[in-house]
Amino acid sequence: MPHSVSPVRAVASARSPVPRSGSAVLLAAGLLVAGCAQAGTAGTAGGGAQAPVRVGLVYSKTGPLAAYGAQYLEGFKAGLDYATQGTGAVDGHRIEYTEQDDAGDPAKAVSEAKDLIGQGYRILAGSTASGVALQVAPIAAQNKVLFISGPAAADKLTGLNAYTFRSGRQSYQDILTAASFLGDAAGRKVTVLAQDNAFGQANVAAVKAVLGGQGASVDAVLAPPDATDLTPFATQAKAARPDLLFVAWAGDTASALWTALNQQDVFATTKVVTGLDLAASYPLFGPAAAKISFLDHYFGGAAGTDVEKAMTAYLAKDGAKPDIFSPDGFTAAQLVVHAVEANHGSVNDTSALAKALEGWSFDGVKGRLTVRAADHALLQPMFQVQLTGTGAAAAPSVLRTLPADQVAPPVTPIAG
Structure with missing residues (x-):
């Protein structure tokens, strides 16, 4: 679904092949004045071509929760645009994401997560269904991969391991x-x-x-x-x-x-x-x-925040409207960008990525959000x-x- 609203957005919708996985969306890098970032955004200057940061999105593109998955994905794209101030990059490192459809099947999600990890992905996000998230989280921990669960609401995800976070609410x-x-x-x-x-x-x-x-x-x-x-x-x-x-x-x-x-x-x-x-x-x-x-949890217009208005405006350009799980995708992108920014574009030390998120408070779609350091609950x-x-x-x-x-x-x- 390519769009030509602006050069950055046009590139953001371009697709390029990734071996053994879904297509990756490459978000264009740009230069911003350092220190002008909003809360929950990155605005650091980039140099030449840097290694991209690859994020694997394993979510319900099809299946009984496909409508939720679509909202999550749209929110993620909006959040990535917002958190990088339209550059699609952190410290010159492009943020690429690959979509994998788990169809709500935990076994399929585990297989896809392992495949992405085998390709060298160090950050996974998604999990529309709780049953999926509860199976993917241990795999991420075993492989020391940062995992940011999405709409999945199961309480057991909170405190499950040091590498698991969530971008939505819990039961x-x-x-x-x-x-x-x-x-x-x-x-x-x-x-x-x-x-x-x-x-x-x-x-x-x-x-x-x-x-x-x-x-x-x-x-x-x-x-x-x-x-x-x-x-x-x-x-x-x-x-x-x-x-x-x-x-x-x-x-x-x-x-x-x-x-x-x-x-x-x-x-x-x-x-x-x-x-x-x-x-x-x-x-x-x-x-x-x-x-x-x-x-x-959320409906379009519930919060009235500036961040919500930014998300709504972005979605409108894609012909979409904010819905219950749009903030989950948006927040996931904010978390990814913050973790990468705190580590200057590197994802090699995933323990450091996790530490960067612990205790972080920021302005989200719903208002002020905090990742509780003690157990990674998202307070909202x-x-x-x-x-x-x-x-x-x-x-x-x-x-x-x-x-x-x-x-x-x-x-x-x-x-x-």
Whole structure:
């Protein structure tokens, strides 16, 4: 999808072959005055031709989470442009990235990660699915490769090893946002309705840790990830008669789920809290939308920051709009650029790359972000949101922005 908006952007979309892998996008190098970089950006002057920095993006280009993967990739391109101030380079070293499609399959992702590592890639990013990230992270650590997980929300990634970071939120932050709707949880009953996969199990564990720790009783209704008839699970959720039903769902069966919940009249008997998904899902809630309490990682326009405006402007040039996981890709690019910049364009010492990220605070799409040094959790604001209107007119608005410290997960010491 080449564009000719500017010389830099034209080169940024050019493709060149990379042995045994997807195509690499080469972002043009340029010269900037040293010391003029914004927070989370690189603006150092480059000399002659320097060895490029190669980044492997292993993400869901196809499969059930392909829409999320597309948002991640668009955000990454925007973040790379922003973080390098349009030069595509750090200290004269071009940032190249290679796309690999894991299709949401952990085994495929592991194979692709090993292939990239074998080719000499020292930085990996991506992982749309939690199950993928939990398999790729140990491979990265074993090979001393910096790994920046993307939308994958599993809490187990935090503190998993010294080489694993994340550019998105984690389940614990979702649950702390959900808890803000409930108030005093002591003596209340909470049911989690989720898919029986890494993402769903992580949400069950987080709800038990957060709301269970506050005195609520927590149970779960788990559906097989490939289930298409979701009425039995909606019926089970209603029969549990919880004070709060927390719905954690991802993928292309969301429409069937909300249809089943509507048909079973679950909204009339319990308070329902769920995460607001990508914009294409807004019409799926129908009239029930006004009855749902939405926690939110992000939607286009939620933050109102200068960085968000920069990302939105970049995406618009590509005919795209910001969506739930656009910031995850954008932040990943900021992390990559900062780590490389701190090491003057070298990626040979990946321990030094990791150290450069630990404790780093910077201005991101959602506001001020911090990579917690103790366990690499990404501390960030979260949102309470309402959805108004139906069909194509459905639109979100922020009820409340929860500061990063209010939704910070507990520290998990790094395991290795």
